[in-house]
Amino acid sequence: MVRLGTLIAISLTLGTVVFARPAAADKITVSISCSSLGIEMELCRDGAQAWAKQTGNEVKLVSTPADANERLSLYQTLLAAKSDKIDIFQIDVVWPGILANYFLDLNQFAAPDKLDGYFQTLIVNNTVDGKLVAVPWFVDAGLLYYRKDLLDKYQLKVPETWADLEAAAKKVMAGESGIEGYVWQGRAYEGLTCNALEWIDSNGGGTLLDNSAQATFNNKQAAAALDRARGWIGTVSPQGVLSYDEESARGAFQSGKAVFMRNWPYAWALLNAADSPVRGEVGVAPLPAGDGEGAKHAGTLGGQSLAVSKFTAHPKEAVDLVLYLTGKEEEKRRAIKGSFNPSLKSVYDEPELKDDPFFSHFADILDGLAVRPAAAAGRKYNQFSSAFVHAVYATLSGQGDAASNLAKVKSSWK
Amino acid sequence: MTTLRTRRAVTAWTFLAPMLAVLALVAGWPLLRTILLSFTDAGLGDFSAAGFVGLGNYRDLVADPEWWRAVANTLGFTVISVTIETVLGLVVALTLDAHLPGRGVVRAAVLIPWAIPTVVSAKMWAWMLNDLTGVVNAVLLGLDLIAKPWAWLADPVLAPVSVIAVDVWKGTPFMALLSLAALQVLPREIYEAARVDGVHPVRVFFDVTLPLIRPALLVAVVFRSLDALRVFDVIFVLTGDNPATASMSVYARQQLIDFQQVGMGSAAATFLFLVIALFAAVVVTAGRIRVAGARA
Numbered sequence: 001m002v003r004l005g006t007l008i009a010i011s012l013t014l015g016t017v018v019f020a021r022p023a024a025a026d027k028i029t030v031s032i033s034c035s036s037l038g039i040e041m042e043l044c045r046d047g048a049q050a051w052a053k054q055t056g057n058e059v060k061l062v063s064t065p066a067d068a069n070e071r072l073s074l075y076q077t078l079l080a081a082k083s084d085k086i087d088i089f090q091i092d093v094v095w096p097g098i099l100a101n102y103f104l105d106l107n108q109f110a111a112p113d114k115l116d117g118y119f120q121t122l123i124v125n126n127t128v129d130g131k132l133v134a135v136p137w138f139v140d141a142g143l144l145y146y147r148k149d150l151l152d153k154y155q156l157k158v159p160e161t162w163a164d165l166e167a168a169a170k171k172v173m174a175g176e177s178g179i180e181g182y183v184w185q186g187r188a189y190e191g192l193t194c195n196a197l198e199w200i201d202s203n204g205g206g207t208l209l210d211n212s213a214q215a216t217f218n219n220k221q222a223a224a225a226l227d228r229a230r231g232w233i234g235t236v237s238p239q240g241v242l243s244y245d246e247e248s249a250r251g252a253f254q255s256g257k258a259v260f261m262r263n264w265p266y267a268w269a270l271l272n273a274a275d276s277p278v279r280g281e282v283g284v285a286p287l288p289a290g291d292g293e294g295a296k297h298a299g300t301l302g303g304q305s306l307a308v309s310k311f312t313a314h315p316k317e318a319v320d321l322v323l324y325l326t327g328k329e330e331e332k333r334r335a336i337k338g339s340f341n342p343s344l345k346s347v348y349d350e351p352e353l354k355d356d357p358f359f360s361h362f363a364d365i366l367d368g369l370a371v372r373p374a375a376a377a378g379r380k381y382n383q384f385s386s387a388f389v390h391a392v393y394a395t396l397s398g399q400g401d402a403a404s405n406l407a408k409v410k411s412s413w414k
Numbered sequence: 415m416t417t418l419r420t421r422r423a424v425t426a427w428t429f430l431a432p433m434l435a436v437l438a439l440v441a442g443w444p445l446l447r448t449i450l451l452s453f454t455d456a457g458l459g460d461f462s463a464a465g466f467v468g469l470g471n472y473r474d475l476v477a478d479p480e481w482w483r484a485v486a487n488t489l490g491f492t493v494i495s496v497t498i499e500t501v502l503g504l505v506v507a508l509t510l511d512a513h514l515p516g517r518g519v520v521r522a523a524v525l526i527p528w529a530i531p532t533v534v535s536a537k538m539w540a541w542m543l544n545d546l547t548g549v550v551n552a553v554l555l556g557l558d559l560i561a562k563p564w565a566w567l568a569d570p571v572l573a574p575v576s577v578i579a580v581d582v583w584k585g586t587p588f589m590a591l592l593s594l595a596a597l598q599v600l601p602r603e604i605y606e607a608a609r610v611d612g613v614h615p616v617r618v619f620f621d622v623t624l625p626l627i628r629p630a631l632l633v634a635v636v637f638r639s640l641d642a643l644r645v646f647d648v649i650f651v652l653t654g655d656n657p658a659t660a661s662m663s664v665y666a667r668q669q670l671i672d673f674q675q676v677g678m679g680s681a682a683a684t685f686l687f688l689v690i691a692l693f694a695a696v697v698v699t700a701g702r703i704r705v706a707g708a709r710a
Binding site: 244 | 563566656671
C-alpha cells in the first residue's frame with residue numbers, strides 16, 4: 001500500500017491554485033474541488049472568482065483526478081482524516097449514499113426558498129435519511145442520438161420504441177454499406193449499468209433495487225429487456241460494442257459509422273464541433289420505450305452536485321458559494337458556454353435556452369429519469385453495480401439467458 | 415585475524431545498512447502492512463475503524479468464483495505470453511547476432527516497444543484494435559481476409575488473445591535484449607570447432623548455443639514471468655474490469671478502490687504475493703537442478 005496521506009498532501013500542494021490578493025484579516029478563504037474534465041475547471045474557476053469578487057472573500061481551487069473512481073477514493077481518504085483542506089466537494093450523482101456522513105445537512109444551512117426550483121428527482125437523489133447532502137449543479141441523462149440525414153433518406157421517423165429502433169437500423173444498414181445500426185456502452189463498467197437500467201426501466205422492469213436495497217430485477221420484463229439487447233449484438237449493434245465506453249461509442253457515431261447512439265449530453269457539443277464529420281446531421285431524442293406493461297421512455301440520471309464538508313471552518317461562506325454556483329445566473333452561463341444542463345427548472349425558460357432544440361428537448365426528458373439505486377445501496381453501491389453488470393455482460397456475450405444470470409446476483413444489498 | 419574479520423564484517427554491515435533501511439521502508443513495511451490489513455475489515459478512507467476478522471477475507475476470497483477466474487486468467491496469460499516472448503525474443507536475438515549491415519539501427523528499433531510506457535502503448539493498441547475505426551480491421555477487411563469487422567477487445571475468445579498479443583509486442587524486445595547479451599559473450603572458438611567438424615547449424619544451436627545461454631535465458635524468463643504474474647496496466651487499459659480477462663491485480667484493485675474493501679483487496683494482494691514467491695522459488699530451484707544435472 002502506498003502511503004495515501006503523503007500522496008494526498010503532495011497532490012494538494014501541487015494542484016492548488018490560490019488566487020492571491022493581499023490577504024486582509026477579515027477575508028475568508030473557501031476551497032472548492034472541481035472536476036478537471038474538459039472545460040469544467042475553467043467554468044468552475046470563473047464562477048467561483050465572480051463570487052469572490054462579489055463577496056470580498058477568497059477562493060481556492062483544488063484540482064482532482066479526472067477519473068471518477070480515483071476522485072471518490074481521494075475524497076474518502078480526505079474526509080475520513082477529517083481534513084478541512086477542501087470545503088466544497090463536487091460529487092457524482094451516485095455518491096451521496098457513500099459520502100453522506102461527511103457532509104452538512106444543507107436543509108439546515110440554506111434558506112428553504114433557496115432550495116426551491118431544482119428538479120425533484122435530483123433533490124430526492126441527494127437526500128439521505130432526510131438530510132440534503134448536496135445541491136444539484138448540472139444534470140445528465142442518457143439520450144438517443146440519431147442521424148437526421150439517414151432517417152430522412154429512408155423516410156424513417158425517430159424511433160418511439162426499441163422495436164422501431166431495430167427496424168429503422170436494419171433498414172438503413174440494408175441500404176448503406178459500412179454502417180452499424182446502434183452503438184452504446186457495453187463494456188463491463190458503470191456505463192453498462194446505466195444502459196441496462198434504461199432497457200429494464202423502459203420495459204417496465206423497475207429500477208434494480210427498492211428503497212431497502214432488495215433486488216427488484218428478477219422479473220420477466222427485466223429479463224426480456226436484457227434478452228432483447230442480447231439480440232442486437234451482431235445484428236444492429238457491432239459485437240465490439242461490448243468493449244465500448246462513452247468515447248468509443250462517440251468515435252463510431254461521430255465518424256459516421258452508426259445510425260443511432262446512446263450517450264450523455266456532453267456528446268452534443270462535440271458532435272456539432274467545427275471538425276465533426278456529422279456536424280448538423282445529428283438529432284437528439286428520448287431513448288425508446290419498451291413494450292408490455294409499464295413501458296415508458298427512460299434515461300438514466302447522471303450529473304454532479306456540490307456538497308459542503310462538515311469539517312469546514314466556514315460553513316456559512318461555503319454554503320453561500322454553493323448556492324451562488326448553483327444559482328440561476330451561473331447555471332445559465334454554464335449552459336451556454338459548456339452545454340451543461342441546468343439543474344434549476346426555471347433556467348430552461350430563459351430566452352437563450354428556450355429556442356435551442358437541445359435544451360428544449362432535454363427539459364421534457366427530465367421527468368422520466370431512471371435513478372440508479374445508489375442511495376439505497378449506500379456504501380455497497382459499487383459492489384452491487386459490479387455484480388449486476390457482470391450478469392448483464394454475461395447475458396450480452398451469450399453466456400446464459402438473462403433470467404438465470406440475474407437470478408445469480410445477490411438479492412440483498414443492505 | 416579475528417579482529418580483522420570482525421572489523422570487515424562491521425564495515426560491510428555499515429555499508430549495507432542504508433540500503434537495508436531503504437528496503438525495509440519501501441518494500442518491507444508496505445508488504446507487512448498489506449498482510450496485516452488483509453486480516454481486517456478495513457474500508458478505504460477509515461483504517462482506524464477496522465476490526466480484526468482473522469481469515470475471514472481469505473475465506474471470502476477462496477469462495478469467490480471471480481477470484482479463481484482471475485487466477486486462471488493470470489496463469490494462462492503468464493504461461494502463454496512468456497513462452498511466445500521467449501521463442502520470438504530468441505529468434506530476434508539470433509538474427510541480430512549475425513553480422514548484418516545496419517545492425518545497430520535495427521537493434522535500437524527493436525527496443526522501441528519496450529521503451530513506450532505500457533499505458534500509452536495499450537491505449538494506442540486499443541484504438542488500433544477498435545472494431546469500427548481501428549486500423550487492424552481496416553487492413554484485414556481491405557485484404558479480404560475477414561468478411562466483417564472482428565471485435566478484438568469484446569469477444570470473450572478474442573479479448574484474451576488481443577491482450578496477449580499486445581503484451582508479446584511489448585515483451586519480446588526485453589527477451590531479445592537479454593538473449594542477445596548472452597549470445598554475444600559466447601566463445602567463438604566453439605563455433606569454429608563445430609564448423610571444422612561439419613556439424614549441422616541446427617544441431618549447433620541445440621547442443622551448443624542453447625545450453626550455454628540457458629542460465630541467462632532462465633533469468634530473463636523468471637523476470638518476465640514475475641512481471642506477467644502481477645500484470646495490470648495492459649489488461650486494465652484494453653479491457654477494464656471485464657471478467658474474461660481480469661488478472662489478479664485487476665481484481666485486487668477493484669476490491670481496494672471500487673469497492674473500498676481494503677481488507678479484502680489486501681487479502682487478494684497478499685495471495686498474489688504468495689503465488690509470485692512460490693513461482694519464483696519453484697523456477698529457481700528447478701533451474702538449479704537442471705543446470706547441475708547437465709554438468710554432472
